[in-house]
Amino acid sequence: MRAVLGRDLRLAVRAGGGFGLGLAFFLIVVVLVPFGVGPETEILSRIAPGILWVAALLAALLSLDRIFALDHEDGSLPLLATAPLPLEGLALAKALAHWLTTGLPLVVAAPILGVLLHLSGPGMLWLLVSLAIGTPALSLIGTFGAALTVGLRRGGLLLSLIVLPLYVPVLIFGAEAARRGADGLSVATPLLLLGGIGLGCAALLPFAAAAALRVTLR
Amino acid sequence: MRAVLGRDLRLAVRAGGGFGLGLAFFLIVVVLVPFGVGPETEILSRIAPGILWVAALLAALLSLDRIFALDHEDGSLPLLATAPLPLEGLALAKALAHWLTTGLPLVVAAPILGVLLHLSGPGMLWLLVSLAIGTPALSLIGTFGAALTVGLRRGGLLLSLIVLPLYVPVLIFGAEAARRGADGLSVATPLLLLGGIGLGCAALLPFAAAAALRVTLR
């Protein structure tokens, strides 16, 4: 698993690996939103947690199709599948690599970009916490979706449509936690639920993804 | 020019052409935003024009790299360049094809999706008008950016970075017009300015794009 992880991380950082892509997209959304909705501080700070969450989710969504597609195209997926690593482990490694290259940078960048949207101090803290808890779930769900659509024509579009509804609970609880945090309310409930979703995903989705891979590889 | 246009449209509609991609992305953003920022009607209807504009812009941005990249990869770009069609015409045809496959569907879909964000009746009208005037400029600017980055490593990321600041004036005037329209204010000035930008882009950018293509083909 460590080998796959290292290889994926290296590939992501190298040319064309799309390491910066998610982050750049996140930045783009956050810079553009004020031009769209107008510069009023109250409005911006009101919608900031939600927009940042949606932007993070989109950034994760856009980088999903790289999880398996590149390996599928150049034929390394069958080779990986026959390696002495169970497919569940492969799926987990892939999800982890995706999180490290996409989710983690987003978590780190979110508070900085929050400044642009007038996010309040506690808002930043809770945004960071909720993203840190929620983005791994995004990567896991995405890996499952990617496994379902490996090698399909129009895979990218299909992938988005499949993953989108699965993302909704994460988004709801994550954004709710960030919003409550920004308003100074209690954040315990949504964060707990978010953590629960994350753990559930980690426990179940690698198996689902492995099952999907087994079918797509046939 | 008509031939290129027809071919690009046909290719876009066929499998893998990415016709639905922009639209799907647009839909996704609009669906996710209420989950992110919360369900309050006033807030949503307040930010609706801006969010719809930003979403349209992102959808256009994401589909830009197909404008020339595919033709570059399979070697048809030099063949097109030696055809009896000036490169300016090629750039214009490409921009038009991009608009017809990405911009136009967005314009049509925007009012429908506006319902999801509680956009008011006049808001929808003016959103539609402002998108109809503004999205061609987005396609033209994007074609220029795509011409600059044909065949580069990390072209996609670079393209977004280059095009992003160029999109700002269009977004500002477009969203401003839609917002004013939604609030029942006069929309003449921003729409005029938007139209001016569009005309200016149509008059100048094909030349810039052709100049860039001439250099990249060299």
Added chain:
Amino acid sequence: MLEGVSFRVAPGRGLVLRGPNGIGKTTLLRAIAGLQPPLSGRVEGAGERAGYASHADGIKPALTVAETLGFWADLYRAELPEAVYDWFDLADLRDRPAGTLSAGQGRRLGLARLAVIGREVLLLDEPTVSLDAASVRRFAAFIRDRHLAQGGIAVLATHIDLGLELPEIDLTPHRAAPEARGGSDEAFL
């Protein structure tokens, strides 16, 4: 790249360029087609009259054979003669998406494009790659009996024998000496 190459080709005549990999055949053809400026020297009389076929065929997998040829005919405002399908043995493949063609069938489609665009000067870069012997003969016949016979010009780069009786230029002796170099580096030397 190359130095001291100079030729004229009269209407109805052809020319074959030969030389090892990387000598500059493609570069020369692209320069003639006007796709890249020569470091020095001139190209006369080609430009608008030239049609260029590169190593890559520029075939879109999603378009059918007939649509592909139709597109090029449209773009060059030419008609699409029915006979092209016979010349290049494509009749059975008409409505197949180009992406499902075999390599040689795809190449035939790429060559058929040249018959469609109706240019006087054809610049062909290794046109017979992937073709079997019968297809090579069919292609040679097209060049000889249709294109050249109607006063066209053909400049071909190839590594194999096409069975066309055309004058040949071997580019090997023209490889540029290392110092000979126009271009922008010069200002910094």
Added chain:
Amino acid sequence: MLEGVSFRVAPGRGLVLRGPNGIGKTTLLRAIAGLQPPLSGRVEGAGERAGYASHADGIKPALTVAETLGFWADLYRAELPEAVYDWFDLADLRDRPAGTLSAGQGRRLGLARLAVIGREVLLLDEPTVSLDAASVRRFAAFIRDRHLAQGGIAVLATHIDLGLELPEIDLTPHRAAPEARGGSDEAFL
């Protein structure tokens, strides 16, 4: 597509597939490589041991020659023998982005990849397209003196003469009759 083809290749031996365009050489090689299931019939003993070179070289224009080879070596956890650059005459091109190579140089790079991945069974689809005569000889020498001499297996599809003394199979007589058809459609016929 094809019917009644059957062969075994012993270690250290090679086989050349011949046949006109579109007969099914590529399809057969892909089936052997496990990239597509044969409509009927079996493939034995290839799978994990096979390396496949298709019509397209799968070369990323942005990576340099050295990076490309290094990547494949990495991916197959093999070492990158320095000598590959000599075998395929790529030494001077090491640090050139693959996108700037000429057609033949690119093809040489694609072939060098096969020497790097260290697979026993090489499936080569028209490997010498675009190569000049000297490069074809160099490639043949590689197959004969390095790959086969070390007990490797090579199955090549080609239209031209490679100067390798290998048994050949002409696929023309094996063209499938239109009714012969396996696959899951069968249940509905």
Added chain:
Amino acid sequence: MSIWSYANPRKFLDTTGPWVPWLMWLSAAVLAVGLVWGFFFTPEAERFGSSVKIIYLHVPSALMAINAWLMMLVASLIWLIRRHHVSALAARAAAPVGMVMTLIALVTGAIWGQPMWGTWWAWDPRLTSFLILFLFYLGYIALWTAIPDPDQAADLTSVLCLVGSVFALMSRYAVNFWNQGLHQGASLSLDKQENVADVFWVPLLVCMAGFVLLFVALVLLRTGTEIRLRRIRALRARARRAETVPA
């Protein structure tokens, strides 16, 4: 003798090379005077308190951020029209300097905004247009580094600079139209200098002069670096050809 003769790389290096150290030291001296004066020997302003001292870095860097782009625009035009390599390389050399200036203006402004407006960031037109300018610099530099062939890179970045300038101007007006803003008017600008007491104005002027000198020195230095890099490239290319091609 025409001024274009300096567009010859060798001549440019020979001429400007010796100036660079002098310019460096001169700008350091002027900057030191202006900054020390501004930091230690100016009073507090009644509305800003001691925070007014930020102005000695904020305004000069903001000025240079814009001027650097203008210089790049001119250099790009010269390259496109007359194809003098030095001007293309000068534009390339100026971009990172301009970007750092933009960054300084943004950072000092943001820090200043906290006590003055109670926020790090506001979508004020001037601030916003600086953010956009920063993005332009980023894209411009990224394009330079992404293209391997230097002439091609020079051509494409020049086109981008031209188009970008037009759009930068448009965004300035767009942003103004969009939001009226909090930022100080041009109360210190040259034609209205009576608006401001000389105690602030004179050291600020010294600082501006220091920034201009520093900019010129850095651009000359970096242009020299770029020319040398090109020369290394050309020499290597020639050597490689000599190896490959049997004479």
Added chain:
Amino acid sequence: MMDLGRYAAEVISAWGASLALLGGLVWWSLRRDRQVRAELEKTERDNG
């Protein structure tokens, strides 16, 4: 040290950040210039 009043933190951090950025830019430019000069000399020696 002089008294900067209640804006001390802002002034010092603004000056610190700016001077660090300026210094970094100058240092980086000088260092790169020195490296490139050395490399050019080497290249000229190797293949004059």
